[in-house]
Amino acid sequence: MSFSEETKQELVSLRTEKSCCMLSELNALTQSCGSMSLLGRGQVAISYTTENVSVAKRVFILLKKRLEINSTPHFTKTTRFGGRRVCIIRLSPADSRKLMYALHMIHESEGGEVYRGIPRRALSRKCCQQAFLRGAFLGEGSVSSPEREHHLEFVCNNENRAAAVTQMLTRNEISSAVTQRRGAFVVYLKRGAQISTLLGLMGATRAMMHYENALAQRSLRESVRRATNCDHNNMARQLSAAQKQIDAIQLLEERGQLETLPENLRQLANLRLIHPELTLENLGAMLTPPIGKSGVNHRFREILRLAAQE
Ligand SMILES: [Zn+2]
Known part of the structure; x- marks a missing residue:
């Protein structure tokens, strides 16, 4: 029916x-x-x-x-x-x-x-x-x-x-x-x-309850889907950013520039090569002394800039 x-x-x-x-x-x-x-x-x-x-x-x-x-x-x-x-x-x-x-x-x-x-x-x-x-x-x-x-x-x-x-x-x-x-x-x-x-x-109380139940399930499904999409997008963005950083670091290495980098940049570059999957926060926490996300971001921008220079 x-x-x-x-x-x-x-x-x-x-x-x-x-x-x-x-x-x-x-x-x-x-x-x-x-x-x-x-x-x-x-x-x-x-x-x-x-x-x-x-x-x-x-x-x-x-x-x-x-x-x-x-x-x-x-x-x-x-x-x-x-x-x-x-x-x-x-x-x-x-x-x-x-x-x-x-x-x-x-x-x-x-x-x-x-x-x-x-x-x-x-x-x-x-x-x-x-x-x-x-x-x-x-x-x-x-x-x-x-x-x-x-x-x-x-x-x-x-x-x-x-x-x-x-x-x-x-x-x-x-x-x-x-x-x-x-x-x-x-x-x-x-x-x-x-x-x-x-x-x-x-x-129609019974029909209303059925309807409410379906609405609740649907909104649960939608929030799960949104969260999953969001995770996927974030992860994809993060991985593609990490890939660019690794490309730049490898380019500097080929040119023999990696060893001549200032200590703070060299330390970060080496960490990134070992941990391509880590977020900026996690990388920053592993540095000595530890720095925050924006500090790490700043250092990577410097690495990318140096790699882009001939
Ligand atoms: Zn009446």
């Missing part, structure tokens, strides 16, 4: 608690995987279509518990989903009306009933915002395994939906971006820490 499916499985198994949150989750699910069809004579029917049986089960439970709507999920193959098997929950016109009233999709006005395409329930409570995000993720979201890449997205079928999801994320201090893909508006998250936070907000 993919990490995305595991996460959804965990989310749908969460207990439904507050009635305000049940409605918020239902709101998001209706917007993300619900559709409305006009049956004539002012009658409207809402149906939910999803490839994920667990999501269908969640819709079924929320409708039943919150609104006492009984529904019958059924399976079919549809061209809209590339001929794949999907689960459909179709509501009767009467139940559809009940749902639309509950979600404030329609309201009575003096001229009769007014339909509103997008439910605009006030989602001021934190608990309801989180339930909304959970519903949206179940209906139109997916998340990549943290071992592979950091990516979580909501594929919204229109710009307003994308704006609603973005707003809900922003209110919870999660930053996202929007891009268009094959006519859909995709709201996505790319930062590992924020994806983990969102999983926690939606109530």
Whole structure:
């Protein structure tokens, strides 16, 4: 099972608690995987279509518990989903009306009933915002395994939906971006820490722990890799510097100049020939009297200068 499916499985198994949150989750699910069809004579029917049986089960439970709507999920193959098997929950016109009233999709006005395409329930409570995000993720979201890449997205079928999801994320201090893909508006998250936070907000504690664990391992691996690279680079630099020093010393030796060098330079040159691998600090410590790194560096510069002279 993919990490995305595991996460959804965990989310749908969460207990439904507050009635305000049940409605918020239902709101998001209706917007993300619900559709409305006009049956004539002012009658409207809402149906939910999803490839994920667990999501269908969640819709079924929320409708039943919150609104006492009984529904019958059924399976079919549809061209809209590339001929794949999907689960459909179709509501009767009467139940559809009940749902639309509950979600404030329609309201009575003096001229009769007014339909509103997008439910605009006030989602001021934190608990309801989180339930909304959970519903949206179940209906139109997916998340990549943290071992592979950091990516979580909501594929919204229109710009307003994308704006609603973005707003809900922003209110919870999660930053996202929007891009268009094959006519859909995709709201996505790319930062590992924020994806983990969102999983926690939606109530997917197990998925969040898995994510946090992967983040920790990754940062450990990266720091080890950085440290190793750093060691390699330092060592390579050190060896190439030592090689230049040895070349210069050997050149001076060939010219018979090594023996005529001042004592302090000759002592260092001889030490370097014996210990090509040592750092400047270590060489300095072996001199009599011992000197520091910059002193050793200074003496080597002098040796290189003399070797460069004809
Ligand atoms: Zn609530």
